[in-house]
Each structure stands twice: as structure tokens, then as C-alpha cells.
Amino acid sequence: MPILGPNQYGKAENRVVRITRDGATHHIKDLNVSVSLSGDMDEVHYSGSNANVLPTDTTKNTVYAFAKEHGIESAEQFGIHLARHFVTSQPAIHRARIRIEEYAWERTVGGHSFVRQGQETRLAQITYDGSSWEVVSGLKDLTVLNSTDSEFWGYVKDKYTTLPEAYDRILATEVSARWRFNWTDDTEDMPDWDTSYEQTKQYLLRAFAETYSLSLQQTLFQMGSRIIDNRAEIDEVRFSLPNKHHFLVDLEPFGLKNDNEVYFAADRPYGLIEATVLRDGREAKIPADLTNL
Amino acid sequence: MPILGPNQYGKAENRVVRITRDGATHHIKDLNVSVSLSGDMDEVHYSGSNANVLPTDTTKNTVYAFAKEHGIESAEQFGIHLARHFVTSQPAIHRARIRIEEYAWERTVGGHSFVRQGQETRLAQITYDGSSWEVVSGLKDLTVLNSTDSEFWGYVKDKYTTLPEAYDRILATEVSARWRFNWTDDTEDMPDWDTSYEQTKQYLLRAFAETYSLSLQQTLFQMGSRIIDNRAEIDEVRFSLPNKHHFLVDLEPFGLKNDNEVYFAADRPYGLIEATVLRDGREAKIPADLTNL
Amino acid sequence: MPILGPNQYGKAENRVVRITRDGATHHIKDLNVSVSLSGDMDEVHYSGSNANVLPTDTTKNTVYAFAKEHGIESAEQFGIHLARHFVTSQPAIHRARIRIEEYAWERTVGGHSFVRQGQETRLAQITYDGSSWEVVSGLKDLTVLNSTDSEFWGYVKDKYTTLPEAYDRILATEVSARWRFNWTDDTEDMPDWDTSYEQTKQYLLRAFAETYSLSLQQTLFQMGSRIIDNRAEIDEVRFSLPNKHHFLVDLEPFGLKNDNEVYFAADRPYGLIEATVLRDGREAKIPADLTNL
Amino acid sequence: MPILGPNQYGKAENRVVRITRDGATHHIKDLNVSVSLSGDMDEVHYSGSNANVLPTDTTKNTVYAFAKEHGIESAEQFGIHLARHFVTSQPAIHRARIRIEEYAWERTVGGHSFVRQGQETRLAQITYDGSSWEVVSGLKDLTVLNSTDSEFWGYVKDKYTTLPEAYDRILATEVSARWRFNWTDDTEDMPDWDTSYEQTKQYLLRAFAETYSLSLQQTLFQMGSRIIDNRAEIDEVRFSLPNKHHFLVDLEPFGLKNDNEVYFAADRPYGLIEATVLRDGREAKIPADLTNL
DSSP: OEEEEEEEEEEEOEEEEEEEEETTEEEEEEEEEEEEEEESOHHHHHTOOOTTOOOHHHHHHHHHHHHHHTOOSOHHHHHHHHHHHHHHHOTTEEEEEEEEEEOOEEEOSSSSEEEEOOSOEEEEEEEEOSSOEEEEEEEEEEEEEESSSBOBOSOOOOTTOOOOOBSSOOEEEEEEEEEEESOOOTTSOOOOHHHHHHHHHHHHHHHHHHOOBSSHHHHHHHHHHHHHHHOTTEEEEEEEEEEOOEEEOOOGGGTOOOSSOEEEEOOSSEEEEEEEEEETTOOOOSOSOOTTO | OEEEEEEEEEEEOEEEEEEEEETTEEEEEEEEEEEEEEESOHHHHHTOOOTTOOOHHHHHHHHHHHHHHTOOSOHHHHHHHHHHHHHHHOTTEEEEEEEEEEEOEEEOSSSSEEEEOOSOEEEEEEEEOSSOEEEEEEEEEEEEEESSSBOBOSOOOOTTOOOOOBSSOOEEEEEEEEEEESOOOTTSOOOOHHHHHHHHHHHHHHHHHHOOBSSHHHHHHHHHHHHHHHOTTEEEEEEEEEEOOEEEOOOGGGTOOOSSOEEEEOOSSEEEEEEEEEETTOOOOSOSOOTTO | OEEEEEEEEEEEOEEEEEEEEETTEEEEEEEEEEEEEEESOHHHHHTOOOTTOOOHHHHHHHHHHHHHHTOOSOHHHHHHHHHHHHHHHOTTEEEEEEEEEEOOEEEOSSSSEEEEOOSOEEEEEEEEOSSOEEEEEEEEEEEEEESSSBOBOSOOOOTTOOOOOBSSOOEEEEEEEEEEESOOOTTSOOOOHHHHHHHHHHHHHHHHHHOOBSSHHHHHHHHHHHHHHHOTTEEEEEEEEEEOOEEEOOOGGGTOOOSSOEEEEOOSSEEEEEEEEEETTOOOOSOSOOTTO | OEEEEEEEEEEEOEEEEEEEEETTEEEEEEEEEEEEEEESOHHHHHTOOOTTOOOHHHHHHHHHHHHHHTOOSOHHHHHHHHHHHHHHHOTTEEEEEEEEEEOOEEEOSSSSEEEEOOSOEEEEEEEEOSSOEEEEEEEEEEEEEESSSBOBOSOOOOTTOOOOOBSSOOEEEEEEEEEEESOOOTTSOOOOHHHHHHHHHHHHHHHHHHOOBSSHHHHHHHHHHHHHHHOTTEEEEEEEEEEOOEEEOOOGGGTOOOSSOEEEEOOSSEEEEEEEEEETTOOOOSOSOOTTO
């Protein structure tokens, strides 16, 4: 007999833009909010009874109403308001997970004109089960490149190995990272979410730039370590790093020497390096596959 | 002190097309193969030593060489060959996970001309740790729609609820499904992977068509149950079903009555219903977030 | 002094789904309709006066209202209704261009359950200036492949040429095609748009399959010729054919012979072949760059 | 009898990255280059004879070789080198069109570490027929938003009009723009392409910010005028501006007042405003449909 296993439901990708006004100077918060609820949901699966189901349309309305009622101080704080609301106001809801993408804008001329930055997408995931919190923040689509200080050699060679060793290569990746905060309890002080994000991103970028790399794995570990060493509020960092291969073009057929100058930026296939860096003594909780986080 | 947590690496999205010839009649297999390896990989992260690292480029070469050496009988069988190879030939590799997307082609005129079907993408994931196998198959991008026999009412109403009840609505979703086989051991007979896939897809489509739906959750459970009830080789099915909303357009301002005829197909936000259906007594192992599987 | 040049405006990507009922058997039409209007629009650009501007929101409403009032017999017929309406009802509108994408669905089990086909997207563009009509139909995303009967040799060789000649290669492309009808006048009989589409697609597929190809340009011309020769209602066909390269993988380093069996399907770069095939004596009117048509 | 109409061919999307070194300080140019050639190409279409065909693979090689031989001073200058080469070195090639996308990087820490900016994609198209040049530059994906100073009222109302007038709305668009230079002749001084690009983008952003808008058309014309008035090297600007609708959410059902604070950012449909702004006395030459430029 088939039975129901783990399940959740909600409204995904609620696009909310919140404008606040400080005289003639406006501020903008631009989020994409996804709500996932779970709890006492057997009946809706077995018989179609919606008696325990808060409609996904209502969760959408709540996102917009809360943007007015609570404002959007930060993605994390906004998610905390939402998660707490669903779990505490609906007896059948035992867990809420709020995922948020945030798009950054910068002011151009005057107080109310903006251009979207486009560099990376900021991420936040807030999970609440009525007693403890899990906050995971992160980013995706941050593309970085070192034009030197990267090598790759000394690897295993089997009968299918043809790759020549490289002593000076381009190292490029599109960083997808998630970091978990050790804040779990309402009685503790919350981190300053925006400061934490900015600092974490800077440590990540600096570690990428400053690591003389013998493998992308080594660079990954250095990025994670830099964050763990410097941001006490973070216990775990998970990276998914596609190795965006830049192949040196063979120009010898044309009588030209390519002295690490001209590269072909390849699409597929790509190396994919994934790992977690942990504060010693803490447990890895971020799932292995990041794209959906 | 930061330490290394779970990690894996490999070459993603190796696009391999294999032609086989049966006289003037050709056959085509078109796969996108991603390899992820894990094992004794601390040093490459800590010091950059690649002594245990089989290069991702080698894993790519292996995919192409195996397409020649073993052929591609099915996505699952091909993944089994690859996973076994990496785990048994490399002492430092303790686990291999092969993910495959398969694109279907149908013959047009004559024996060697094809058109890509485009309906759904077939998926397979094969994981091997040297002793037992986990095979998860599935599909994505299969868009289905019922133009009637769907209702939604009797749900919880809180202060943010404005949704009117619906007694005859369009139900549409883009099915993303994964199913786990109970084959785990080389000594057991393998399923016939291709027959299993075709049958499972048909049961899924039939259950979607034949369920009079009071909620998308109910339809989901019926699809999963139909598979569990009819395919003994499958123990678990996980679905991620975006509710592709089709809103009835209000034509009254134009003096027209919309008798369930004209709909606006919306993009975002969308309801997202996710659940696992299990054979009774078995454990849920497919991760909650499907997109990356 | 800056002056205004060519301009148009309207609502793009109105997603309309129309259900019709024939007892328990339902029919579905699924369109994405974009409206572009032009005419006496200097003032809205120079001063911001909207006195001549029918809002884009109104053009959206008109799409949905017309789906009820006229039904959707075919994409082309629906576009004709819309274009005629805007030009004849609004004095300031002198030209209307309606672009439509159509997504095909096939019935599964019973009379009201459907699965989206996904193979190609059907296209139609209807332009009306108050006196004459231009109808261009077409398709995109139709991926086809011949596993043999394709060669490429005898080309120009300059100092940058390294490509070896090929005497048996895979030929694959993702067909983007547009064809222009010679129907321009309300007093003439209209083509049967749906029959014309199905036939044209079949001629295109057959010509692709049956042409022994010495170049993709030759195959393109054969596809266009087959249509012009067999479909009297069509005067012009424009193709944009990316050469989806399938490179034979070099397996010699692994002691394997690759006898046209194992290919790498590449993404970028790709050859891009674009050309128009005309009925003799007629003029080419479809613009060179197809993607936006 | 079918005959051949306009045609062109070449290699699209050659991804070339060029590193130059100024001691420890590296510079990066990251381009996506597409080549389209046309000329004496009847035979390759009619009979498949490639006697006049320079292979697309050779055009790819030429892109990479020229990145070494000429460097990449600017996208425009690089395209000029390529276009001149194909037309002057191949008797059968009578016209070359080079299209380039450029991705901007900024330095992070140290001299050789970069992060991709992501804000907009710079565009250039260079066409040469052996005697005169046409250079069109531009950008796409530049998303801008004014949180006030936008109205929309006084428009035509017909029986399908339901839109309420707006006296304070968000105006947002994703700018796609192309501008044509009046440099056409080798004997004239070339513009400084990079300075021209930076200045043109700034004028565009400033005009967007500073225009109190009664319609997106008016804003468009102001952006184009600002460029024509200030950049003597540019004769024509074409814009394609999707009106990225931000709808004020109705919070009244929840007892909340939405004083232009909370918006829903919609996807489809969207208004689409397209127009050309010209220097008086000059001719519009940029095609109406921009996306493919």
C-alpha cells in the first residue's frame, strides 16, 4: 500500500518590491520570496480534504501584507517574520521554510532613480519549526577569475587520462555559496544580517584573489576557511563551484605563439567542485545540492 | 579551526551522442552525463595535493570511451558501467554518482533522419559505494493539463485569505518526478530500465487524467500510488509539481460571459506542491529538493 | 535637433488559453500573443500627451475578449481579427502587427486531459495597414539530425584554415523558419492556415531527410525549394539554421576506433546559415534576422 | 522555380578572452564574437559546391588569431579588423558583419583577480562592404527604475479599456539600445569607441532619471535626444523598452493602506515600446527588431 512521505507546499516566487521614502531619497528592496509549509497534511493527499490547508494564494497575500506591516529590513529578518507567522498562527502548520532571492539596486542620479546591479543574487533561507531557527544565507551567479597564480598537476593518471599538466592557467568560477548561522534561538541576539552578508562576500572574494591555487578544491577550502575564521556568526559554508574552463587556444598553426594571452571560454562540460567547510565540532546541515536552496 | 565536510567533484554535462547502425537503419542515444566522485579527498582541499585526484577531464574521457566500449543500452545501464569503473579502479574513490539527462529522438523519413521529441527530459541517477547501488530515475518538463474535473474549496481562511472557492478549474502542472528502484545488489536481476520508464510514465499520465481532483496534493498522491501499485521494482516516488495557474479572465467589463473558456496562463508566483509517495514499510531517501537530482 | 523615427508600441506576450467543448471532448488552443501598433504617435514621444494612445493594457484586454468573441480558429485567423480591429477602430493607428507563438497539446486519456508536445513552437505574424495584409508563418526549436549522408569538403583554404574535410558527418540543426503567404487582400480566399502549416512542416522535414548534403546551405535551399514547389500559397521562406556541431571524439589515445559512433554535441560556437528561398519573380520581404519575428 | 534570396553565413558566438599584462597588473577583454559573411554564394546553395566557401571553422580561427595579432583595443576596433580581413582577403566575400557582446570585469584585490560586473552587456556591430563602414554600438540588460515622477493618463478609452489612470507610478524598464555612428569612411578619424560608450551610457541613465515622465515613449525620446544632442559621433539611436510593470498591491482586504509602498513586479505580459531617435536630416537604418543585433 502506498503511503505519504515527506511533503511541503506553498507559493513560490512572489516578487515583491518595497519602496521606502526618506524625504526625496527613496530606498528600494527587491525580493523573490518562496514559501514552503509542512505539518499535518495527510488528509489533503489521501482524500483531497483541504481542511488543514492554508491556500498558497493566502501565503502570497501574506508576503505582500507583511511587506507593508513589517517593512523589509533585510531578507533574513523578513523571512523570520513570515516563518514565525505561519507556524504560530496555523495549528496544522508545524514547519515553515522561507526562501528569498534579493536583487541589488544602486542609486544613479537624484534620490529616486536606480539601476539594477546584476553582479550576484543574494540568497536567504529561513526555517522555523516553532522552537528553533535555521538561517542559511548565500549568493549565486558571482563570477570570478584569476588570470594567473593557478596550477594543476600531480594528479592520478589512468588509461583515460590525456590532460597535460598546467603550471599557469586561468582559474574562473561562478560562485554559488550558502552559509549557515549559529543563531537558532529567539532569546539570543540576532546577527546584523546585512553587515554579515557584505563582510562574508568580501572575505570570499579576498580569499579567491589571494590564494595561489594548486586545485580549485584548495581555493574553495581557503574561501570557506576565511569566512569561518573571521565571521563568528557562521558555522558552515557550502560551495558549488563550476570550473569555468578557459582553454589556451593553439595558435601555432598560424605561426603565432600564445603566451597565455588568448583563451577560449568553454560552456560544457565543466568541472564541478562541491564541498562544505565547517567550524570544528559543528555538524554539516546544508544539503549537498545547492542549486535549489 | 575550519575543517572539511562533505565533498564531491567531477565533470558535469558531458554531452554524448551515440549512433548505432543496423544496416541502413540507425539508432541514436543522446545523453548529458554528469560525474561526481567522492572519497579520500582531504589533501586536495587542505594542501592542494592532487595525488588522489583523477582529473575531471579524465572522467569526461571515460564517458566517451565507455560509449564506445559498452555502448549505451539505457541511461541507467550506462551509468552503472561508469559508477562501477570509478569506484573499483581508483582506490581513493569511495563513491560515484552518475547523473544523466536523456533527450528522445524519433525517426522521420528513412532510416537515418531524426527529429527531437522535446516532450520531457528523461533522468537517471546511479550511485555506487562499492557494495550497494541506488538507482533513481525520473523525468522533468512534462507539462500536463486537465481542462475540467478539478475543484478547490473547503480550505482554511485567515485574515489574509481572499481566494474564492473554485468548483471547476483548469489543473495544469509541469511534472518533475523521481522514482527509486529497489534494486541495490549486483546479485539480483536488474529491472528492464527502458520498459520500466515507459510504463511508469504511462501510469503517471493516466493517474493525472483519471483523478477527479480536489487538490493538487490529491492528484500527486494518486500519481505516486498508481506507480507504486503497478511497478514492483519502484519503492518511492518524489514529485515537485508547480501549479501552473490558469486564471479565468473577467470578461464582464466587456459585456461578455466567460463560461470556463478563456484563461490567462500565469508565470509567477505559482503554487508548488512537493511530496513523496512510498511503498509501505520503505524509507524515503530521495532528497526534498528535486531540481538538481 | 533630434527627431522621431520609426516606432511602435503594444502589449507583448499575452498568454491566452482557450478551451472549447464538444460534449465531453475538449479542445485547447494555447497562444502567446504580442501586439504592436503604429501610426500618429509623434506627440506621445515629444510631449508625453497620450491623446492618441490606446493603452497597452487595453490591447491585452482585447486579446482576451476576442478569444471569447471570435474564438481561436487558428493563430493566423485570430491575428487577422485583432489587426483589423486595431486599425479600423482607432483613427490614430495606421498599422498593426500581431505576433503569435502557439504551443501544441495532444490528448492523453479521456476527453479533457492533455500533454504539451514540446517539439516545435509554431509562429505567426499578421500585419495590416488598412489596405493590405502580410501573413508570415513559421516555426522555431525544431531540432533535426541526419546521422549520415552529409559531407563537407572542397572549400576555400586560407592561412587560418585547419578544418579537415569530412566525407561522412552528422548534420544537425535547430530549424527556425518563416514563410510568407501571397494572400494579401480580403477579397481573395484565405489559405487553410492549419493545413498549410502541417503540410509545410512535413515538406521541410522530408527535404531535410532526403537531401544528400554537401553543405548545410544546400540542405537549406532544398528545404525551401520543396516548400515553394509544393505550396502555392507561399512565396518566400527564410531559414536561420545553426549548425549544431557533433564532433567525432578521438578515441585513439584509449586504443579504440571511433567508426562514426561516438560524438560530442557542442554548444558554442556554432555555424549559422541564414538564407531566403523565393518563388521566382517575387521579392524578399522577411527581414534577415529571424529570432524576433 | 525557387531561387535564392538574401543570405549570409559564418560562425556565431566565438567566446574569446584576451589577457594583457602590464607587469603584475593584468587586463582582461571578454567577448562573444559572431561572424556573418555574404557574397558570391549561389553555388553552395544550388549545388553544394563549397568552392567559394571559407569554412565557418576558419572564421573562428581568425577571431582567435586576430586576438593575438591585433589585440583587442575595443570591441569596435576588433570588429573592424575582422570585417576588413574577410572582405579584402576573400574575393567571393563582398560583405562582412561582425557582432560582438562584451562582458565587463572589474578588478578586486591585487592585479590579476576579477569579478564580472553583470550590469549590462555591451554590444557592437561592424559591417563592411569593401567601401564603407557601418558601426552600431549599444547595450542590453540594463535594468533601471524610477520610484516616482511617472504618470500615465489622458489616453484613449474604448470598450475594452479598464485601466485606471495613474498619477504616481513606478517606471521600470530593461534598456535595449543601439546607436549608429556617422563614421563610415577609413579616411575620417575614428571615434574613441570606449569613451563614446561610457559617455552614451551616462547620458542615457541621466535622461532616464531626470525626465518627469508622462509616458514611457516620452522618456524614450528624452534618452535618445540627450544622446543625439551630446554625442556628435552618433546619428541614430534605437530603443526597445519593455515596460516592466510594478503593480501596486491592493492591501485593503487586510485593512492596510498601500501608499505607493508595496508592489508586485510582474513578468508577462509587458508593454513594449520601440522607437528610433534621429539626428535631423539623417536616415533611420537600424532595423526595427533589436534583439538580434
